[in-house]
Amino acid sequence: MEQSINWSLKGQVIDMLILNRKIGESIIIQDNIEVRILEISDGKLKIGIEAPKNISILRKEVFDQVVEENKKAIDEDHDIMSIIPKK
């Protein structure tokens, strides 16, 4: 069973494929990435991912943290040349 809907997450509307899975069932992405539902308890979902080693897998909050820091790094309004000491 699958459906594609506009899902609203924290007010942000995103177009997302939604699938129903039971414990032990998996989905396959691009023929070689398997995401399996292992356990559900206390509102926490444990998932297992099998993927080729060149695929980078991150918790989204870590990714978001880096994106935010990158944006902050270029959005400075300081006088760089006066802050960096001369050597």
Place this chain on the structure above:
Amino acid sequence: MKIQTKYFGEIEIEEGMVIQFPNGVLGFPNSSRLVMIDMPDNPSFKFLQDIHNPYVSFLTVSPWDFFNDYEMDIKDEELAAIGIAEETEKEFSAHLIVTLGKSFEQSTANLLAPIVINVTDKLGRQFILDGHDYGTKHKLVSEGSGD
């Protein structure tokens, strides 16, 4: 070719200086062609400037100029994405993005997500390290240091 930069106005660069970032820089997926520009008066600092977007210019430092025991553990399979493999002898460089504070003492470097460049092939990528205790905001100057 001439490019517009954030801090140096229009400058002339050679095509051979351009570093390709096939995935862009994290948060800047369209920043795929950048150049390294030396900071005048301090060789520890370099700007990583997007050649098509003057606003996108990262101030960077070489990790080991500031963090002696910095370690980057990146999977071979991920390094292969920028043409770095164990058996090949490619020259590579590593750079940390700096977020300036009001003063140098309040400025920080992002140790969690270094930029690695295959200098030989002019290919770069920002990696997010796994398995280290690094964050995105490490002070460049340790507190109480006299430097």
